[in-house]
């Protein structure tokens with residue numbers, strides 16, 4: 001089994017090869033909000049709930065490494081959006097592949113936000129990273145986000161996700177279009193494991209029911225997992241919510 005296969009097996013688990021990922025990488029963008037302000041606390045809670053993979057920055061991982069056992073899939077965000085900077089329309093490289101190897105992570109992640117400008121620069125960084133990662137069997141997760149006015153349109157999601165595949169990524173993280181049948185066009189066009197991004201934690205919605213329904217739908221639509229951050233870490237009981245999400249993701 002290759003190094004890449006071993007790493008992918010930590011991210012996608014069980015006979016269904018699915019992934020319950022908790023992204024805890026929001027602070028560079030949003031600040032140290034309640035829920036992620038204490039890295040160790042939230043990591044303990046989501047791991048206790050049964051999350052099998054974390055998406056974290058290098059500095060965050062340093063803080064929590066002692067809590068993360070070797071079977072947990074660790075995805076390192078190697079570029080970040082700096083919220084306080086008006087120039088930060090795309091991510092800026094923040095860590096090298098050497099750092100990822102030294103930290104013994106299972107994949108590296110880069111995002112591209114289409115429609116904001118600066119796409120060619122970040123695409124160049126992603127391509128260079130894919131080239132280097134290939135030498136070490138390190139999977140690359142490409143977070144491919146459609147332009148804001150097409151954020152949940154199946155054809156726009158299929159286009160950006162396919163672009164990630166064409167660049168050579170191993171895993172795609174993108175949006176769900178809200179309809180499992182329409183989402184099949186994304187899955188059919190990409191043929192890589194697709195992880196669905198969460199989104200804002202809106203006040204007033206029934207988060208537990210909404211999140212569980214989302215998980216059932218994305219499984220029906222052919223996606224391989226979810227990366228739900230704010231809805232989890234802004235919840236009163238992240239551990240319980242993660243436990244319910246895991247049951248739904250691995251139901252069939």
Ligand SMILES: O=C[C@H](O)COP(=O)(O)O
Nearest residue numbers: 023197198199228229230
């Ligand atoms: O990497 C960033 C996260 O995907 C954002 O997660 P969220 O939208 O569920 O908070």
